[in-house]
Amino acid sequence: MEESLAPVENSSEDVLSMVDVLKEENDLEEEANAVLGDSDDQNCTYPKGYVPRQALYACATCDPENLAGVCLACSLECHEGHELFELYTKRNFRCDCGNSKFSGKKCKLCPEKEETNPKNQYNQNFKGLYCTCHRPYPDPEDEVEDEMIQCVICEDWYHGRHLGVAPLPSCDNYSEVVCSDCMKKHTFLWAYALQSQETKTLVTEEANSEVDVEGISPEKTGNKVEDNSDKETNKKSQNEENCLLVNLQKGKVDINESGAFWKDGWRKKLCKCANCMAMYKDSCLEFLVDEADTVHNYEQRGRNKTASSQYEKGMRALSSMNRVQQVEVLHGFNDLKSELTDYLKKFAENGKVVREEDIREFFSGMEARKRQRATDPIPFMCK
Ligand SMILES: [Zn+2]
Ligand SMILES: [Zn+2]
Ligand SMILES: [Zn+2]
Ligand SMILES: [Zn+2]
Ligand SMILES: [Zn+2]
Numbered sequence: 001m002e003e004s005l006a007p008v009e010n011s012s013e014d015v016l017s018m019v020d021v022l023k024e025e026n027d028l029e030e031e032a033n034a035v036l037g038d039s040d041d042q043n044c045t046y047p048k049g050y051v052p053r054q055a056l057y058a059c060a061t062c063d064p065e066n067l068a069g070v071c072l073a074c075s076l077e078c079h080e081g082h083e084l085f086e087l088y089t090k091r092n093f094r095c096d097c098g099n100s101k102f103s104g105k106k107c108k109l110c111p112e113k114e115e116t117n118p119k120n121q122y123n124q125n126f127k128g129l130y131c132t133c134h135r136p137y138p139d140p141e142d143e144v145e146d147e148m149i150q151c152v153i154c155e156d157w158y159h160g161r162h163l164g165v166a167p168l169p170s171c172d173n174y175s176e177v178v179c180s181d182c183m184k185k186h187t188f189l190w191a192y193a194l195q196s197q198e199t200k201t202l203v204t205e206e207a208n209s210e211v212d213v214e215g216i217s218p219e220k221t222g223n224k225v226e227d228n229s230d231k232e233t234n235k236k237s238q239n240e241e242n243c244l245l246v247n248l249q250k251g252k253v254d255i256n257e258s259g260a261f262w263k264d265g266w267r268k269k270l271c272k273c274a275n276c277m278a279m280y281k282d283s284c285l286e287f288l289v290d291e292a293d294t295v296h297n298y299e300q301r302g303r304n305k306t307a308s309s310q311y312e313k314g315m316r317a318l319s320s321m322n323r324v325q326q327v328e329v330l331h332g333f334n335d336l337k338s339e340l341t342d343y344l345k346k347f348a349e350n351g352k353v354v355r356e357e358d359i360r361e362f363f364s365g366m367e368a369r370k371r372q373r374a375t376d377p378i379p380f381m382c383k
Contacts, residue, residue, distance in 0.1 A: 039072040039089075039302075044110035046071070046095040050119055053298045056087040058126040062105055067122035068096040078108045085128040089295060090155050091287060093120055123156050130157040132180075147171075150295075151179035151259070153186070153285070164258030174261035175296065183260050186283060191248040192270065193260045244271035267294070 039045075039055040057075040058068060061082035074097035075084055094117040098107030107113065124130065130137050130148065137148060137157065148157040156179065160168045164180045183189055241247075267288055270276070280286045287293040343362050346352075 041072050041076060044071055044073050044077075044095055044097060044107060046097075046107075046110045046113055050092045050094045050117070052292065053089050053091045053295070054093065056090050056093055058085040058087060058128065059083070060085065060128065062102055066101040067126040068099075068101040069093055069120065069122070069126060070097040071095040073109055074098075074107060085125065087125050088150065088157075089298060091293060093117075096120065123154065125156060131159050132162050133159065149177050151182055152176045152288075152294075153178050153182040158259070164256070165261065169261050173263070175264040176262045176266065176294070178260045178262065180257060180259045183256070183258070186285065187255055188245060188249075188279070189260065190255045191245055191251075191253045192266065193262075243273045243275055244269075245273075245276055267291070 045051050045054055051071075055072045056069040057072070057079065059070060059075075059079045059082045061084075062079060069087060069090070070079060074095055078097050095107075095110070095113075096102070096117060097109075097113075098105060098111060099113045099117070100115040124134060128136050135142065144159075144161070146159045146161050149160055149163065150157050158177075158179055163177065178186075178189060183193075268291075270289055272289055277286075277289070280288060291297060340362060347358070
């Protein structure tokens with residue numbers, strides 16, 4: 001601030017950049033928060049139970065032996081300065097911070113926890129290892145530059161070159177990946193992974209239901225049809241005719257050893273008939289047909305939340321200034337921001353340096369504008 005107190009000639013560049021900085025800071029914050037998504041940086045998520053998706057960390061300082069994961073707020077509050085493995089996001093996890101895995105070290109944010117969280121699933125990532133090659137990331141011994149891609153099923157991370165697909169499709173061409181182990185475990189997915197010539201196992205968008213249904217028999221598909229009544233049988237075979245998976249499996253299904261790359265919207269195309277839904281449940285894959293489960297969705301929620309948290313921050317800042325009253329708060333932080341930006345631009349255009357008193361003047365000027373608005377007959381929008 002000191003620098004700006006002295007008048008500087010021809011300083012339009014500096015001042016312009018100040019306006020830019022305001023804007024840039026916003027953009028950066030927005031991106032950073034999208035990665036942290038919906039995760040709460042203030043409160044331990046334990047009371048929320050098994051959170052559908054959240055940012056998680058493993059602490060190598062507190063917990064060198066056990067596998068344990070802590071939430072974002074705990075990583076900041078209870079494990080500050082510790083050696084943390086960033087696990088990015090995982091689904092259906094309950095914060096372990098301070099439970100029996102932490103040998104007596106209590107959580108500062110939420111000390112009352114059960115001994116363990118039996119439904120949590122842990123993989124090698126909690127020990128700081130990734131991929132089929134079980135290496136740390138970043139890996140000091142790995143000289144190949146390679147991106148890490150997360151499997152949407154097991155949520156482990158894989159080197160692009162270790163997914164068994166070459167050449168890798170460009171990232172514009174797929175939205176999610178299932179690793180080779182998971183494809184092996186859930187072979188039914190290969191029926192959806194129609195082969196395309198150019199890029200093996202890149203799933204085409206045309207995985208639709210227009211498949212010849214002739215000759216589908218219940219024995220062939222392994223589905224049981226009970227002979228309770230004709231009506232019941234009809235209903236069941238109807239179900240099978242409508243089962244996209246059964247239809248797809250009638251065609252030629254190539255089962256590979258590789259992972260599979262999936263295009264945007266592939267989950268929507270998974271069959272949701274009663275048989276398939278039961279199968280997802282048995283295989284713990286129900287999340288696949290849950291739109292809200294995708295990382296994309298999670299990040300979008302983060303972006304939305306960021307927008308509102310900036311708004312809240314602005315409101316807090318405003319209300320701490322005595323001159324600014326509730327009605328101005330309702331007018332919105334965005335209004336204030338654009339007004340302030342416009343105000344600062346004038347300085348930039350005139351090559352003037354912004355001083356503290358100018359900012360003060362801006363806020364007292366707001367009082368006048370507020371009174372003006374109060375007489376304005378047009379109802380204002382809150383956003
Ligand atoms: Zn926590
Ligand atoms: Zn720790
Ligand atoms: Zn904690
Ligand atoms: Zn690898
Ligand atoms: Zn996997």
